[in-house]
Amino acid sequence: MKIVVTIKQVPDTNEVKLDPRTGTLIREGVPSIINPEDKNALEEALKLKDTLGAHVIVITMGPPQADDALREALAMGADEAILLSDRAFAGADTWATATTLGMAIKKIGEYDLILAGRQAIDGDTAQVGPQLAEYLGIPQITYVTELTLTDGAVRAKRRLEDGYEVIEAPLPALLTITKEANKPRYPTAPGIITAYRARQVTLWTSKDLGVEPGTLGLEGSPTQVRRSFSPPAKEPGETITAPPDEAARQILGRLKARNIIQG
Amino acid sequence: MDFTFPKEYELLRRMIREFAQNEIAPIAEEIDVEEKVPMEVIRKAAKLGLMGVPFPQEYGGAGAGEMGYCILMEEINKVCGSTATVIGAHTGIGAMAIYLDGTPEQKEKYLTPLARGEKIAAFALTEPNAGSDAAAIQTRAVRDGDNFILNGTKIWITNGDIADIITVFAVTDPALGARGGVTAFIVEKTFPGFRVGTKETKMGIRGSSTAELIFEDCVVPKENVLGQFGAGFLTALKTLDVGRISLGAGCLGGAQAALDAAIDFAKNRYQFGQPIAQKQAIQWMIADMATEIEALRSLVYRTAWMMDSGNMGRDFSTYAAMCKVFGSEVLDRCVDKCVQIHGGMGYMKKYPVERMYRDARITRIFEGTNEIQRLVIATNLFRKVGVRIR
Numbered sequence: 001m002k003i004v005v006t007i008k009q010v011p012d013t014n015e016v017k018l019d020p021r022t023g024t025l026i027r028e029g030v031p032s033i034i035n036p037e038d039k040n041a042l043e044e045a046l047k048l049k050d051t052l053g054a055h056v057i058v059i060t061m062g063p064p065q066a067d068d069a070l071r072e073a074l075a076m077g078a079d080e081a082i083l084l085s086d087r088a089f090a091g092a093d094t095w096a097t098a099t100t101l102g103m104a105i106k107k108i109g110e111y112d113l114i115l116a117g118r119q120a121i122d123g124d125t126a127q128v129g130p131q132l133a134e135y136l137g138i139p140q141i142t143y144v145t146e147l148t149l150t151d152g153a154v155r156a157k158r159r160l161e162d163g164y165e166v167i168e169a170p171l172p173a174l175l176t177i178t179k180e181a182n183k184p185r186y187p188t189a190p191g192i193i194t195a196y197r198a199r200q201v202t203l204w205t206s207k208d209l210g211v212e213p214g215t216l217g218l219e220g221s222p223t224q225v226r227r228s229f230s231p232p233a234k235e236p237g238e239t240i241t242a243p244p245d246e247a248a249r250q251i252l253g254r255l256k257a258r259n260i261i262q263g
Numbered sequence: 264m265d266f267t268f269p270k271e272y273e274l275l276r277r278m279i280r281e282f283a284q285n286e287i288a289p290i291a292e293e294i295d296v297e298e299k300v301p302m303e304v305i306r307k308a309a310k311l312g313l314m315g316v317p318f319p320q321e322y323g324g325a326g327a328g329e330m331g332y333c334i335l336m337e338e339i340n341k342v343c344g345s346t347a348t349v350i351g352a353h354t355g356i357g358a359m360a361i362y363l364d365g366t367p368e369q370k371e372k373y374l375t376p377l378a379r380g381e382k383i384a385a386f387a388l389t390e391p392n393a394g395s396d397a398a399a400i401q402t403r404a405v406r407d408g409d410n411f412i413l414n415g416t417k418i419w420i421t422n423g424d425i426a427d428i429i430t431v432f433a434v435t436d437p438a439l440g441a442r443g444g445v446t447a448f449i450v451e452k453t454f455p456g457f458r459v460g461t462k463e464t465k466m467g468i469r470g471s472s473t474a475e476l477i478f479e480d481c482v483v484p485k486e487n488v489l490g491q492f493g494a495g496f497l498t499a500l501k502t503l504d505v506g507r508i509s510l511g512a513g514c515l516g517g518a519q520a521a522l523d524a525a526i527d528f529a530k531n532r533y534q535f536g537q538p539i540a541q542k543q544a545i546q547w548m549i550a551d552m553a554t555e556i557e558a559l560r561s562l563v564y565r566t567a568w569m570m571d572s573g574n575m576g577r578d579f580s581t582y583a584a585m586c587k588v589f590g591s592e593v594l595d596r597c598v599d600k601c602v603q604i605h606g607g608m609g610y611m612k613k614y615p616v617e618r619m620y621r622d623a624r625i626t627r628i629f630e631g632t633n634e635i636q637r638l639v640i641a642t643n644l645f646r647k648v649g650v651r652i653r
Contacts, residue, residue: 031277072274186278189312189325189335196271197326 037117075187091218098131294470309380333512344622345470357384364490398441423474456481467621511586
């Protein structure tokens with residue numbers, strides 16, 4: 001059984017601060033991490049490896065420093081790591097990203113299952129997984145919280161806003177995993193040392209994928225960003241300094257005036 | 264010259280920090296109050312390879328060297344002095360003695376399960392009449408055919424009542440004393456004639472166990488002599504030298520946690536209409552803490568680097584002693600200032616700083632008092648100019 005897990009390296013948003021003047025993210029000095037739900041996807045793959053035996057390949061597209069995300073995945077227990085890195089891939093939208101990942105997965109050859117995180121914390125699109133399944137022409141099940149493998153098929157529970165759905169799909173299939181699915185394991189200490197000192201990350205560039213120039217990355221992205229902006233900063237709140245019962249009366253009055261409560 | 268940590272150490276630190284925050288911090292108070300060795304935490308740590316961080320992977324370790332081990336002790340001691348003490352006695356001295364002086368067979372048999380955390384280690388040197396004067400130990404080991412028979416009592420042994428494998432120092436030739444008359448032995452808790460005596464209750468690090476070990480005609484096979492026969496005192500000194508680096512690293516973590524808590528408190532505590540962070544009296548304490556902590560960090564990791572890169576030389580024990588003295592005293596000053604900044608709240612059990620203050624106090628005492636460390640440093644310095652300190 002061969003499982004491909006797609007991951008993305010993202011800035012740790014717990015550590016990201018906004019520049020109060022410009023309203024943009026301060027990325028300097030912010031550590032990069034594996035996108036949290038991609039870790040949930042990797043954990044599902046590793047659980048299958050533990051119980052059924054599986055070869056887990058982890059793959060990412062990103063700048064050279066995305067190597068660190070792959071090594072962390074190796075330290076958690078992945079068997080193989082592939083980095084898709086090339087200037088030609090830069091500036092990709094979700095379509096170009098999914099296409100690049102898809103070409104690489106075709107190059108890998110046979111596989112049974114692709115697991116991806118539901119969405120990345122820096123983009124929040126939740127598009128790459130589904131687009132990748134479309135590109136490869138395989139079934140997809142999104143928002144998965146539980147999965148089991150039966151003979152030649154995968155059965156998955158997907159979490160929707162108003163309940164659950166249980167869906168079965170023939171293999172190979174792509175599933176996107178949500179954070180409710182599991183608690184990702186920690187990388188082990190010997191795993192970390194080995195991941196950096198003894199293991200390999202395979203690097204594939206646009207040449208390795210046989211990409212025509214101008215078809216991927218920014219040039220190959222149908223999405224064009226016209227403008228980025230931060231929502232206007234909220235006005236500061238108002239402090240009511242009055243004895244408690246008087247303050248409560250004032251607040252009630254204002255809530256009623258705005259029709260937030262009735263009476 | 265490059266002062267950045269290699270990437271594997273950055274990831275190792277992040278993993279250990281998350282582990283400490285998620286698995287230990289929530290129960291640190293309980294560990295202290297219930298005086299309970301956190302075996303569940305130890306089992307989880309073992310699964311992640313955290314009970315044998317400095318040892319080679321061929322012996323079940325993580326292969327992360329002294330540098331990795333210092334990172335572990337720093338991060339664990341930020342959240343729980345008791346857990347750090349249990350791991351420190353196990354890895355830093357108990358198993359370390361076997362790693363430093365064991366034969367390949369002894370390492371295979373004893374170090375491997377210890378590094379994997381399947382077994383727990385302790386280091387038994389101290390006796391009622393042999394504390395700072397460690398050479399005055401009276402536990403005797405007498406040859407009897409293929410065995411040695413041990414008789415005596417060790418006290419204040421960390422992990423004493425949970426250890427499976429104990430490095431024990433005993434006199435094999437009273438006439439020679441410390442110079443050739445002390446031998447180290449690897450004792451399994453199941454050896455006949457070994458038992459655990461009374462357990463101490465302590466001011467701090469209450470979740471670590473501190474026990475008396477009693478040897479009554481305890482039978483130890485001769486293959487369990489650790490290091491050269493008669494050279495046990497050197498094994499003890501060498502092991503303690505190494506242990507002092509990571510002890511300094513633990514102090515670094517405790518001091519950093521005190522600084523973090525103090526800054527957080529000063530930012531949020533209002534007096535006279537503003538956060539106390541606006542008061543110069545507080546600012547100066549914070550500045551002093553931060554400055555000392557950075558100096559300690561440099562000393563500890565520089566010394567760890569000396570060990571890992573094999574640049575130990577004759578100055579090594581000087582640096583190790585400095586890690587211990589400076590580390591424990593920086594920690595002492597930082598927890599003291601932290602409590603002072605917290606005012607009355609720092610004295611209440613409700614806040615972790617009260618526990619941090621109690622946990623810190625032992626570090627100036629155990630693993631060689633700071634007075635003995637100063638003696639080591641001065642002796643080494645004077646030796647260089649031909650003056651022998653008696």
